[in-house]
Amino acid sequence: DVQLVESGGGSIQPGGSLRLSCAASGFTVNTNYMNWVRQAPGGGLEWVSVTYNSGSTYYADSVKGRFTVSRDNSKNTLYLQMNSLRAEDTAVYYCARDGRGSGFDDWGQGTLVTVSS
């Protein structure tokens, strides 16, 4: 069975950094399109990034230059390095797999990031 487990969330002051992890099982991260999606408290879904199986990554304008995605193929894990965090980055962060190029088939349970002084 496919499983995605996010971790690494927590409380951080503005300007700080945090690294989220998304550990995958049941499939191989580097052969799928992997996405990060976030949801502010009480808000809607906001797409953050996609990493294609080629390794190319695209980011939302709201995080470009501050967030970086990487993969560790040996651990079958996707990472989201978040720098220069702002209050508006406060959200539950989900990783999601697009296994067929037709929408996000599988989602993790999410990890909460709170940016506050």
Next chain:
Amino acid sequence: DIVMSQSPDSLAVSLGERATINCKSRQSVLHSSNNRNYLAWYQQRPGQPPHLLISWASTRESGVPDRFSGSGSGTDFTLTISSLQAEDVAVYYCQQYYSAPYTFGQGTKLEIK
């Protein structure tokens, strides 16, 4: 960027009645190479991650009840729940996966009347 907008923002429907949610994209998500609409619908129940219901605008995912259906093409799409059940209370989102950024609509909150 392709902007997605949904209507209404919230909807209250009686059990057993039909619920209709609309989604509009600012530009077409119909790809000429394969004549497919790159449009998905998700359901998000309270406290849960989103769940993919429909892809390609009208293809139900495995295990999704047939009371859920999607329609539309180009820029205008509809999600219909033919006979509302209590477990359908959720927020519904449309999303285009035609081109990055893979934008979502703002969501439609569906409640029981």
